[in-house]
Amino acid sequence: MSKTQIHQQVLGANAEYVKHFGNKSELALPPARQFAILTCMDARLDPAKYAGLAEGDAHVIRNAGGRASDDAIRSLIISHKLLGTKEWFVIHHTDCGMELFTNDIIQNLLAKSLATATVDEKGWRNVQEEGGSDEARFVNFLTIKNLETSVSEDVQRIKSHPLVAKDIPVYGYIYDVKSGKLIEVPQVN
Amino acid sequence: MSKTQIHQQVLGANAEYVKHFGNKSELALPPARQFAILTCMDARLDPAKYAGLAEGDAHVIRNAGGRASDDAIRSLIISHKLLGTKEWFVIHHTDCGMELFTNDIIQNLLAKSLATATVDEKGWRNVQEEGGSDEARFVNFLTIKNLETSVSEDVQRIKSHPLVAKDIPVYGYIYDVKSGKLIEVPQVN
Structure with missing residues (x-):
């Protein structure tokens, strides 16, 4: 599977970090x-x-x-x-x-959809309303x-x-x- | 109350960071x-x-x-x-x-003392044995x-x-x- 742009960028940045890792291998736990x-x-x-x-x-x-x-x-x-x-x-x-x-707001949003919500001066709003879960009621x-x-x-x-x-x-x-x-x-x- | 050395060092490092904060105040949430x-x-x-x-x-x-x-x-x-x-x-x-x-090891250590334990080739050992708590039994x-x-x-x-x-x-x-x-x-x- 091809990697996403973010995935590639993180691995690219990590390769640079490794190059200049120096004596950090000596650090104690x-x-x-x-x-x-x-x-x-x-x-x-x-x-x-x-x-x-x-x-x-x-x-x-x-x-x-x-x-x-x-x-x-x-x-x-x-x-x-x-x-x-x-x-x-x-x-x-x-x-x-x-x-x-608030707990109420995110619980109500998640009950209708797990997808990212939008926010404006009127508050949070789901952009779709399917595939939600009531499990959020149990989360603080x-x-x-x-x-x-x-x-x-x-x-x-x-x-x-x-x-x-x-x-x-x-x-x-x-x-x-x-x-x-x-x-x-x-x-x- | 006078501040510890670590407390002073953190605040000193933060003062330096603030001086060079630049346009990071523009970052979005x-x-x-x-x-x-x-x-x-x-x-x-x-x-x-x-x-x-x-x-x-x-x-x-x-x-x-x-x-x-x-x-x-x-x-x-x-x-x-x-x-x-x-x-x-x-x-x-x-x-x-x-x-x-393991859970057992830390639970047994905490049961006898909350103070920092030491470790060597024989395993973990409390340096004192007072003021512990059995509450650790409830923590994974x-x-x-x-x-x-x-x-x-x-x-x-x-x-x-x-x-x-x-x-x-x-x-x-x-x-x-x-x-x-x-x-x-x-x-x-």
């Missing part, structure tokens, strides 16, 4: 700088660039919203217990897609109403988790997609 | 190149570098192992349904930490026995998910940490 970042999958975010990470430095966990889901916490537990990270950052960002819909999409709140809630959820050591500092930040700046979200504790 | 990568949180992996991504190009989802957890699939569903990605890569890697333990840590199998299973789990559109190609790869190379895992289907 545990993160050298002993910290982890939990952030959003958003395409505009490059945590290695915005937080100054070289290969080997830090764990990076990403999902829709940068939320402290059970799976993100699974990853953080492994990160500390077996791989020695000692400080964690939770970083959400301005203009996040997770602020643009972890949408965001307010960024300070989502960061604070996620920091607290991590800190209060029974499998998270109490001496791990968890910092909360919002990344501003208009400037690249990390803005601290003070934690109440 | 949906990924310009309309694809997503699911890969491991491992510190040695930089998907932007190994797959040639600029800010704005593609969604990047990362967790311990790069596993197709429910949360990773939540993220992929949002990525396609609302933000228009059309192709997905699942990329695990050689020398993955997830190959070095999604460890890996064989990389080809984990990639294939995760590709199949995604493709067969009731909320994933059938026309999305899902490519399976293993990243070689010794060379930086992406090695294809042929899919049976």
Whole structure:
């Protein structure tokens, strides 16, 4: 089967990366700088660039919203217990897609079609209405109403988790997609 | 409270990034190149570098192992349904930490202590034995026995998910940490 343009481009970029791989083959498995970042999958975010990470430095966990889901916490537990990270950052960002819909909205859209929806000033709309699934009713999409709140809630959820050591500092930040700046979200504790 | 060295370094690196942010403030929310990568949180992996991504190009989802957890699939569903990605890569890697333990091992370690364990030729060992939690019995840590199998299973789990559109190609790869190379895992289907 012939490869798509994107598939070819990714393999082409990878071939270039391999050419200049240098001594990165020497890097150890545990993160050298002993910290982890939990952030959003958003395409505009490059945590290695915005937080100054070289290969080997830090764990990076990403999902829709940068939320402290059970799976993100699974990853953080492994990160500390077996791989020695000692400080964690939770970083959400301005203009996040997770602020643009609710569980109801995406569940209703998916119930009628799995294909990509469109959005305009009237809201989200399916472009076709066939082949949907009611399974979405069972998924919590972890949408965001307010960024300070989502960061604070996620920091607290991590800190209060029974499998998270109490001496791990968890910092909360919002990344501003208009400037690249990390803005601290003070934690109440 | 004074900031740790890591905390200061991250903010310092971010200040440098902001200085050279340029026209990235113009980037649109949906990924310009309309694809997503699911890969491991491992510190040695930089998907932007190994797959040639600029800010704005593609969604990047990362967790311990790069596993197709429910949360990773939540993220992929949002990525396609609302933000228009059309192709997905699942990329695990050689020398993955997830190959070095089992659910039993980490559950037993956490039962006695939440602090970082050590490892040698005899296996994992707690350095202290207090403050553990049996909660780990309820967590599936999604460890890996064989990389080809984990990639294939995760590709199949995604493709067969009731909320994933059938026309999305899902490519399976293993990243070689010794060379930086992406090695294809042929899919049976």
